[in-house]
Amino acid sequence: MSYLKKIKEPTLLLNEEICxxxxxxxxxxxxxxxxxxxxxxxxxxxxxIGQWFKEVGVKxxxxxxxxxAEYFSDDWKDITVAFPINILEIERINRLANKIQLNVLIESxxxxxxxxxQLTSKVRAYIKIDAGNKRTGISIDxxxxxxxxxxxxxQSEQIELFGFLCHAGESYSAKGKNEILLIxxxxxxxxxxxxxxxxxxxxxxxxxxxxxxxxxxxxxxTWADEVRPGNFVFYDVMxxxxxxxSLNQIAVAMACPIVxxxxxxxxxxxxxxxxHFARDSRMHPFLDKNIYGLAVELTEKGWKPTKHVNYFTRxxxxxxxxxxxxxxxxxxxxxxxxxxxxxHSCMTSNLMKKYLTVEGNWIQRM
Amino acid sequence: MSYLKKIKEPTLLLNEEICxxxxxxxxxxxxxxxxxxxxxxxxxxxxxIGQWFKEVGVKxxxxxxxxxAEYFSDDWKDITVAFPINILEIERINRLANKIQLNVLIESxxxxxxxxxQLTSKVRAYIKIDAGNKRTGISIDxxxxxxxxxxxxxQSEQIELFGFLCHAGESYSAKGKNEILLIxxxxxxxxxxxxxxxxxxxxxxxxxxxxxxxxxxxxxxTWADEVRPGNFVFYDVMxxxxxxxSLNQIAVAMACPIVxxxxxxxxxxxxxxxxHFARDSRMHPFLDKNIYGLAVELTEKGWKPTKHVNYFTRxxxxxxxxxxxxxxxxxxxxxxxxxxxxxHSCMTSNLMKKYLTVEGNWIQRM
Numbered sequence: 088m089s090y091l092k093k094i095k096e097p098t099l100l101l102n103e104e105i106c107x108x109x110x111x112x113x114x115x116x117x118x119x120x121x122x123x124x125x126x127x128x129x130x131x132x133x134x135x136i137g138q139w140f141k142e143v144g145v146k147x148x149x150x151x152x153x154x155x156a157e158y159f160s161d162d163w164k165d166i167t168v169a170f171p172i173n174i175l176e177i178e179r180i181n182r183l184a185n186k187i188q189l190n191v192l193i194e195s196x197x198x199x200x201x202x203x204x205q206l207t208s209k210v211r212a213y214i215k216i217d218a219g220n221k222r223t224g225i226s227i228d229x230x231x232x233x234x235x236x237x238x239x240x241x242q243s244e245q246i247e248l249f250g251f252l253c254h255a256g257e258s259y260s261a262k263g264k265n266e267i268l269l270i271x272x273x274x275x276x277x278x279x280x281x282x283x284x285x286x287x288x289x290x291x292x293x294x295x296x297x298x299x300x301x302x303x304x305x306x307x308x309t310w311a312d313e314v315r316p317g318n319f320v321f322y323d324v325m326x327x328x329x330x331x332x333s334l335n336q337i338a339v340a341m342a343c344p345i346v347x348x349x350x351x352x353x354x355x356x357x358x359x360x361x362x363h364f365a366r367d368s369r370m371h372p373f374l375d376k377n378i379y380g381l382a383v384e385l386t387e388k389g390w391k392p393t394k395h396v397n398y399f400t401r402x403x404x405x406x407x408x409x410x411x412x413x414x415x416x417x418x419x420x421x422x423x424x425x426x427x428x429x430x431h432s433c434m435t436s437n438l439m440k441k442y443l444t445v446e447g448n449w450i451q452r453m
Numbered sequence: 454m455s456y457l458k459k460i461k462e463p464t465l466l467l468n469e470e471i472c473x474x475x476x477x478x479x480x481x482x483x484x485x486x487x488x489x490x491x492x493x494x495x496x497x498x499x500x501x502i503g504q505w506f507k508e509v510g511v512k513x514x515x516x517x518x519x520x521x522a523e524y525f526s527d528d529w530k531d532i533t534v535a536f537p538i539n540i541l542e543i544e545r546i547n548r549l550a551n552k553i554q555l556n557v558l559i560e561s562x563x564x565x566x567x568x569x570x571q572l573t574s575k576v577r578a579y580i581k582i583d584a585g586n587k588r589t590g591i592s593i594d595x596x597x598x599x600x601x602x603x604x605x606x607x608q609s610e611q612i613e614l615f616g617f618l619c620h621a622g623e624s625y626s627a628k629g630k631n632e633i634l635l636i637x638x639x640x641x642x643x644x645x646x647x648x649x650x651x652x653x654x655x656x657x658x659x660x661x662x663x664x665x666x667x668x669x670x671x672x673x674x675t676w677a678d679e680v681r682p683g684n685f686v687f688y689d690v691m692x693x694x695x696x697x698x699s700l701n702q703i704a705v706a707m708a709c710p711i712v713x714x715x716x717x718x719x720x721x722x723x724x725x726x727x728x729h730f731a732r733d734s735r736m737h738p739f740l741d742k743n744i745y746g747l748a749v750e751l752t753e754k755g756w757k758p759t760k761h762v763n764y765f766t767r768x769x770x771x772x773x774x775x776x777x778x779x780x781x782x783x784x785x786x787x788x789x790x791x792x793x794x795x796x797h798s799c800m801t802s803n804l805m806k807k808y809l810t811v812e813g814n815w816i817q818r819m
Contacts, residue, residue, distance in 0.1 A: 096520075097543045129770060151771045153460075170771055171712040173724045174788045175461040180720050194713055197787055222772060223713045223722045256769075346537040347560055347589045356589045358539045362803050366732055403622075404495060404590060404799060405517045405536055421541045421563055432769060438804075 089387050090447040091342070094424055097359040098342045099439035101450060102389050106338035107139055109319050113302065114143040120308035125167060125295070127151050128318025130433045132453040133442070134162055136320070144451060149315045153179045158453045160187050167191075167295075169217060169252065169315060171223055174198060177205045186206035190249055194225050199239050199246065204247035212230040213252035213295060214240070218277055220256035227253075227281055237289065250293035253278060258300035261335075262372070263330040271305040279310045303331040323432035324381050325369045334392065339437065339442070340383055340390050340426040343407065345419055353416050354400075357407040364427075365434030366402060374398065382409055389445040390426040399427055432433070455753050456658070456813040457708075460790055463725040464708045465805035467687075467816060469478065472704035475685050479668065480509040486639060486674035491515050491661070492531060493683025496799045498819040499808070515681045516734040519545045524819045527555050533557075533661075537581060539587055540564060551575035556615055560591050565605050572611035579618035579661060580606070584643055593619075593647055603655065605811055615680065616659035617651070618743045619644060624666035626810045628738070629696040637671040645676045646805065659705035669697040689798035690747055691735045705808070706749055706756050706792040707801065709773065711785055719764075719782050723773040723791060725799055730793075731800030732768060739766065748775055749792040755811040765793055 090100070110126075117124035126140060127149040137148070139161065147165040150156050153176050156166045160183060167190040172180070183189045185208040186392035194215040202210070225232050240248040255274050256333050261267045274296065282294045293312035302308075302316035303326075321339045322332040343359035368377040374396060382397035383390040397415045399442055401408035409425070419425060429435040436442070442450040476492075483490035487547070492506060493515040501512070503525065516522050522532045526549060535603040538546070540658040549555045550797040559565050560581040564654035568576070578769050591598050592798050606614045608669070627633045640662065648660045653808055658748040659678035668674075668682035669692075687705045709725035734743040739764060748763035749756040763781045767774035774792070785791060795801040808816040 096539065171722060173462065173710050173712050175710045197788060221718070222767065222769065222774065223715070228506065289808045344539050346539050349589070352587070356537060361731070361800060365727070403588065409589065421561060434727060
């Protein structure tokens, strides 16, 4: 039976072949650069998809919360929680640190002191460095603050100093490959010097980097020790707009029933809104409009692009409105299914909680 | 034990007293107008909170999906699904129509014909009217299309014609009470005439309206038969910006751990991001910035406003960044909890899936 026959309401489709290709390409790039490939699992958050990473040799992963680390802790024994450690969860930290190699992020003396007193098992810690993203972390220019924290952690009984972790979040504002590469080169220049300064005294410290745009488009990561991209497992329309991937590298699409048609404004109304997709949006590069996704045609084997640009233009809690060409409008009737490449696959998958592969198998998520 | 001691990670707090007041006030306004009060349950989606509506005499409800109707169908026997009916879910529709009084939305001949052939139990139908919102429904100006559909449904065996349903979605773009009232008056003028036109021949047809802004601020609903607001149960910062409510009518707040502090830019980093709050935002009326929420101080009994405006300025998957005053900044340390009034309570509650009352009790949600 075709997977399409199973769909009665908004459903997140997964093309396993595209997804495995995305995983393989990134694993190969990391290998070629002799970097540890520690993929971020916050996008798929699935034990089953995790196995596809094992098949290309991945042994270490990144997650964004302790609950996600717990979910993966039977299958994965070396997990980095790439989020400033939340000391209120000390019991959870101790349970996990007793079970697996847990790696945490520290950016202050206070947290270091707290952990040193409260930890019952050893953890490794990265110092979170802010090289311009200004979300969190110690500024790369505050060398003395970083040195003080390096010394503090180095003296700790329970915390082993592992290295520095940095996220080039600026790449999410890039418009095209060239801008991504400029950001990458800037990070490379500054972080290489930064690391060299510390490895004089601490030769074993590693430098961990990695966001999907730079990891997808840049080639040289030999200056880093570890890469942690996540979104590339599925990609999405936002990453396509940024310049990270082509549309045919996107491994997920939503299938949504059409519930109404409005010829006077060439709009299709779908069952599929903010509780299915999330309300992320992005300016389309040549439509000059904010979009929530792009329509595709569903086929027995997955989906294919449409001739004109047909886009997701308006969203409420359960409703979606697609702005489409005359030709596309006439192709569909109420009760048909339509495909949508989501603008932000991490958020859509977080809401949908499971995947239907185009072979018709359900894959669970945390 | 204070509810605060139970919190280790982002948690959605509910002030039951404020919530019950919001419910009581709206129920009284509907009663005074001699309207059926059919509240929309898409915001709280909780059997337990539903009971608070029963206590003020509510007997009929609105939901936005068939799965939500199923969830409430043991407790509520008259449910309107205020969404263009999705014919792919015909089996679910038949199961529900056999169990409860199910009321659906129709806006095309094709769907009417499909249901007439496929329904195994009777349903009531509203015709969805678009009076300017342009999301979906038949335009209020297309009188002959509406007349044709009225006749079609009137001839149906399985579908009883119930009335017209309209949503003044424009009110969500209002800036203040006056703009809300202008929209209300415009709808009142046009819908009163519209209804009068049809009740000559069909005297029993009802007119169902109701969005939170107009239902909160307007007084005269005697021209309608039924009101269906939903968000008012909690309100939120977006509704405050629109002009629907005061800040002290907001019945929910997120409690989030502080995980980092950045004095150089007066920012607190919290554990709490797009997977907890959703990424809705709105322009603050005098900050001239898009915000994701407003900070409050948590107390043993709930929360209280802060002296200056401290706001949620940046969000990623799990991180939130608060922009705060000097005074507020110095008040907190890493590991403390902070309260945030969410920008859009429907979306936040959909992600959080449960509530912790400020008395320390957990309330479940669908």
